[in-house]
Amino acid sequence: MTDASRRRRRDAPRKGDLREQAILDAAEEQLGTRSLDDVTVESLARAAGITRNALYFYFGSKRDVLTALVGRTVEEIADDAATTEADTAAEPRERIAQAVRNTERSWARHGVVMRAAVELGAVIPEVGARWAETVERYIAAMTEVLSGAGLPGTGPGSAADVARALCWMTERTLYHASAAGNDLSRASEVCIGIWHRMLP
Structure with a gap:
């Protein structure tokens, strides 16, 4: 051989x-x-x-299957967050728009799994933990983006506080749009607009 x-x-x-x-x-x-x-x-x-x-x-069990399925999906989302972290050459507004569109793309591809992750997170601790870790990964990436755009590092309105609030807002907005069968691109444009308004 x-x-x-x-x-x-x-x-x-x-x-x-x-x-x-x-x-x-x-x-x-x-x-x-x-x-x-x-x-x-x-x-x-x-x-x-x-x-x-x-x-x-x-x-x-079925629970183990669903936990593994969520794990497979959030690995893809984490890769998108890593792309946002790595793209330091782009302007903050572009990085924000790309990050939200990446999230929209994940909802379009894997909405059924992501909705299940949100809904099962309270009853299957492993699913809830994986989902929260994934959002935290995006929060870390977006904190860096907002810091680079000039938001303060500490105090009310810090880059970390704003990133946390807006990442969870984006997650919940796209969750509801996906669950209702609404236009994900419209939902993501609304989120991008709100993110951009927070820039100095």
Whole structure:
């Protein structure tokens, strides 16, 4: 076996990883077409093309599946926050607009999972913690953006306080727009306008 073929074999996803992803994909698809209560271990296993017992090899319960699904989604959102942090060459107004549009894009792609994360956060501590960590990641990125724009570092109206309030405002505004089937781009433009008004 050549080095190249060994490397290809090592880089190829394992069968178990593919099955786990199929279960998570099935969960995301089902969240878009049925209520949370109607998503069952049986329905997930059937949609993933495996038996109920096989699903239990990867996840201990429906709750574990949903927790892993939220985890997969928030990793993508965290990557967007990292992009905002890294883009220090852009003007604050551009960075703010891009950050909100990235968030809008996540809601457009994964709205069913993100709504489930908001709604399950109070009853599944792991989901609530992952969701809060993700918002905190954006708060840290936006605090840096607002500090660079001239907001103070301490006291009322500090960059950190404003970033926290406006990140949660953006999260809740897009959540409601997604849940109601409203225009996400309009909701995000409203949020961008409010963020921009807070700049010195």
